[in-house]
Amino acid sequence: MPEILCLIPARAGSKGVPRKNRRDAGGIPLISHTIRAARAATTPSAIVVSTDDSEIVAIARDEGVEAIVRPGAYAADHSPVIDAVRHVLATRAEQGASRADVIVLLQPTSPFREPGDIDAAIALFLASGRTPICSVYQTEDAHPARMYRIVDGHLESLMPELASVRRQDLPPVYHRNGSIYVFGPAEVASGRIISDHMIPYVMPVTSSVNVDTEIDLLLVNAILEERAEAAK
Template identity: 45%
Template sequence: MPTKKPSPTVLAVIPARGGSKGVPAKNLAPVAGIPLVGRAVRACLGAVGVTDVVVSTDDHAIAAAARSFGAEAVRRPAAIAGDTATSESAVLHALDAFEATAGRTADVVLLVQCTSPFLTSAEVAEAVARIVDGEADTAFTAAPSHGFLWREPSDSADGATGATGVNHDKAHRPRRQDREAEYLETGAVYAMDAAGFRTHGHRFFGRTALVVTDPARVLEIDDPHDLARAKALAPLLDEPATPSFADVDAVVLDFDGTQTDDRVHLDAEGREFVSAHRGDGLGIAALRRAGLPVLILSTEQNPVVAARARKLKIPVLHGIDRKDLALKEWCEAEGIDPARVLYAGNDVNDLPCFHLVGWPVAVSSAHDSVRAAARAVTATPGGFGAIREIAAWLLGPELNTPTPLPN
């Protein structure tokens, strides 16, 4: 009986320096609640064929984030961590470090860029398959383009006047359907035969294959405007994701606009009243029975916040100016890793807490900037059962019946 051929070792290397001039701490910047380095790690770990994922970095915080998402971290020497260092040098160093530590030789090596936040696991897997199946020696993601490119006139003495077409004759412009597509290199992922990469020292050698991607997903983050675009596009391009019970060790809830509809009712004496939803109380009680710590964290000083917490039998911190500092101190006191905290909020004063926790969640009625920063968004508005919906994510079908909105 023939011996089964062992599966190839496919190493994904994600270069992620700590320094960035365009966007400070860029590789830790969250998009939809997940740092860029975490998004790259997730794309690689979810790809068929990838066996190992390593983040090459000179930064302790990036290394910690990489490990929290399931990758290994390789400390990059200062000599190849500067602005002029090439990505190839980081990949080669990580390849050497991996093989020395793992005692295995990589068959395929990938260069995966954190700056492409919408890279998918399917695209990574296709790039791997092109090499493993022997179709190509190198492969990379590219987006089809039918655009007309132009070049500005130079200052040469040849008398050239006006802009000139690069990929077309400006006197003859065929219709889009009559032109063959050209392909734009996206910079997201490059796959290479590992032995060939060692020999040639660069990412393009031998036969090269294209992994064609959707142009709508192509975005490289080089400056703050790119990052803002990524955050705005994430709710449209990301697959919807909700946490399970295994993902979360505690639930922290904002109050106004999250457990209420964000309105305040006043009587003739100036006393304030708010509306809460009974379904939320049911959900919170279920979370408590399941053993999950639940905390209300609010800037609101109104005694109604404390009264609601007493009724729900959960602790409360209210009248808080810096919610993120209070949350950090609470996590330390309770021995809870913030990366395993679900925080639900609705307005801009919740954003610092969003950046602290592993599962920032926005209610559907939240401010646009909060929805853009969230890792998950409820279908239900604040004050109408959004917390019950979150409890159903964590606890399963028994709480999964939607809570109807009032007429």
């Protein structure tokens, strides 16, 4: 069986939503939703949180998963996530852990992925001959045919050939939701998690909320409150 590592990158800094990864989301820290989904998935061999935040280290350990402290050089606003991945893999190698054959990157800002999504994305990766997987959702009104640049004070359509087409007649397009990336050692070596040959794992828009702003966090809490009321 392949060694499958779920890696949850959760640095302390966030400009859009301060302390984002440990903000309250339905009565628990936002990151706890991702940790619990990973723990409930059946496929992963190990789960690791990578962070430079001592409070997130404590949350991870309280949730029963390993936390690896990330150096500040890998936790700045401009730091690529691949640096955190490489640091975790190197640290685990020093600790004597098995080499990861599959890396599953789970952003803690996506609280609505299900354990089954994680297992299904991993299965798709293995069945595809280990081609990288990226989770997406189908856009509706936020279609590039409805988008414009402003050039010399005028609107310039990104897709002029489709600018007048009815929404329901537009060709489907998909948006990365940041929820699940599955890749292997080859992508780590190349330094490219996102590439032109990824296979999509399509998720519903209702599972694709990604917390980048305070409004997103309000939406997450509203959805969680509604779910809690419905469960009573």
